[in-house]
Amino acid sequence: MGNFGLGSWRSATCVVCFLVSGWCVGQESSSVAGQPGQGMTAQTALLDTAAGGVASKAEEAGPAQTTTTQTGSDQSSSSQTTPAQAAPAPAAPIQGAPLQASPGALPNAPTPPSASMDEKQPKRIMGIMPNFRTVTAGETVPEENFRAKFWTSTQDNFDYTALFFAGFIAADSFLSKSTPEFHQGAAGFARYYWHSVADQSVENYFVELIVPAITHEDSRYFALGRAGGGFWKRTGYSLSRVVVTKKDSGGATFNISEIAGSAAAVTVSNFYYPSVERTAGNGLRSWGLDITYDAVTFMFHEFWPDISKGLFGKKLHGAPLKP
Numbered sequence: 503m504g505n506f507g508l509g510s511w512r513s514a515t516c517v518v519c520f521l522v523s524g525w526c527v528g529q530e531s532s533s534v535a536g537q538p539g540q541g542m543t544a545q546t547a548l549l550d551t552a553a554g555g556v557a558s559k560a561e562e563a564g565p566a567q568t569t570t571t572q573t574g575s576d577q578s579s580s581s582q583t584t585p586a587q588a589a590p591a592p593a594a595p596i597q598g599a600p601l602q603a604s605p606g607a608l609p610n611a612p613t614p615p616s617a618s619m620d621e622k623q624p625k626r627i628m629g630i631m632p633n634f635r636t637v638t639a640g641e642t643v644p645e646e647n648f649r650a651k652f653w654t655s656t657q658d659n660f661d662y663t664a665l666f667f668a669g670f671i672a673a674d675s676f677l678s679k680s681t682p683e684f685h686q687g688a689a690g691f692a693r694y695y696w697h698s699v700a701d702q703s704v705e706n707y708f709v710e711l712i713v714p715a716i717t718h719e720d721s722r723y724f725a726l727g728r729a730g731g732g733f734w735k736r737t738g739y740s741l742s743r744v745v746v747t748k749k750d751s752g753g754a755t756f757n758i759s760e761i762a763g764s765a766a767a768v769t770v771s772n773f774y775y776p777s778v779e780r781t782a783g784n785g786l787r788s789w790g791l792d793i794t795y796d797a798v799t800f801m802f803h804e805f806w807p808d809i810s811k812g813l814f815g816k817k818l819h820g821a822p823l824k825p
Contacts, residue, residue: 681697
């Protein structure tokens with residue numbers, strides 16, 4: 503993301519976000535633990551009700567009685583079932599209950615998982631932060647082809663939230679005077695801003711499009727969600743996604759896109775920064791900051807549904823939370 507400053511307030515903000523995330527997850531865990539009956543889903547309860555109704559009717563009907571009649575010399579037997587003792591009719595389907603598979607259905611037919619509404623990942627966080635790379639926990643998405651990679655990286659670069667966030671980074675660099683050659687004033691801020699937009703665009707296109715297209719990697723972040731584990735497991739998972747990612751064909755692989763793509767972006771940025779800034783030390787610093795920034799961003803996106811629930815209560819992305 504370029505040569506942006508490292509003010510002490512940024513570290514404090516990261517720590518606050520980390521602690522708020524832990525608090526939100528802790529609140530969610532304690533509320534679920536305090537209500538043991540809440541673990542049963544509505545679908546499970548409906549299935550149990552339907553099964554109990556069928557069993558009760560079967561017991562009331564009783565076994566079918568048969569009568570045996572004999573005919574003359576051949577002594578043949580036949581069984582007859584009285585109408586009153588016929589087998590019970592199948593119970594009527596309960597409205598809202600899931601349909602059961604028929605005997606001829608495929609036993610291993612995949613059922614797409616449904617994401618919980620309170621864990622839905624928005625495309626824009628609070629309208630100021632882009633979140634186009636994140637896939638909601640439990641959501642089934644198609645393979646990320648070249649067109650999808652191009653569209654996602656372009657949104658991360660030129661969506662209004664991306665341009666706003668570039669201004670935020672430019673303001674930080676401007677206030678900390680991270681590149682003195684840009685000077686101060688309106689002209690100085692303009693230099694910081696277009697360099698931030700350029701840094702953002704170059705890195706995103708390398709990390710999310712160019713390198714993944716070559717290595718056949720999926721550059722999206724697949725959120726783990728509360729069902730995937732506790733706070734520390736989700737934290738470790740999100741931070742590790744800068745070195746571990748998915749292949750387009752499925753399965754885990756080393757994240758060449760992040761490591762090599764960030765290095766390539768830093769190399770390209772040397773062409774439009776002042777010559778005094780083109781040092782090996784500054785290059786390594788920018789490379790490390792790019793990777794660290796993406797790791798912290800992944801962690802923030804992982805816990806954003808929990809943070810949003812803790813901050814805004816029952817309102818989340820315009821829809822009420824499930825009780």
